[in-house]
Amino acid sequence: QVQLVESGGGLVQPGGSLRLxxxxxxxIFSLVxxxxxxxxxxxxxxxxxxxxxxxxxxxxxxxxxxxxxxxxKDNAKNTVYLQMNSLKPEDTAVYYCKTVFFSDPPxxxxxxxxxxxxxxxxx
Numbered sequence: 001q002v003q004l005v006e007s008g009g010g011l012v013q014p015g016g017s018l019r020l021x022x023x024x025x026x027x028i029f030s031l032v033x034x035x036x037x038x039x040x041x042x043x044x045x046x047x048x049x050x051x052x053x054x055x056x057x058x059x060x061x062x063x064x065x066x067x068x069x070x071x072x073k074d075n076a077k078n079t080v081y082l083q084m085n086s087l088k089p090e091d092t093a094v095y096y097c098k099t100v101f102f103s104d105p106p107x108x109x110x111x112x113x114x115x116x117x118x119x120x121x122x123x
């Protein structure tokens with residue numbers, strides 16, 4: 001079992017910043033990727049950003065957040081961060097952390113999701 005715990009959400013004014021954190025814990029042999037998705041009311045869940053944990057830390061971002069959001073990681077802490085700047089009302093959503101990992105002993109990759117953290121951008 002692996003647990004993902006997100007934190008850092010909240011209410012912020014347009015143009016403001018927030019930093020989300022996601023900590024993975026449990027029976028982890030190795031993390032492959034960690035990332036952030038979001039789901040706004042009435043919309044499908046969408047990718048925000050993800051980062052490769054082992055292979056050099058390559059990143060991928062949704063076009064809507066490029067230049068404003070930055071994903072980073074702390075391998076020693078099994079933690080991924082999402083720095084969100086220049087926030088817009090359309091960024092309002094529940095943000096979910098997702099990881100792909102190998103459990104111990106490693107057999108095949110497993111996907112796990114956190115419970116989400118609410119981000120509200122409003123004046």
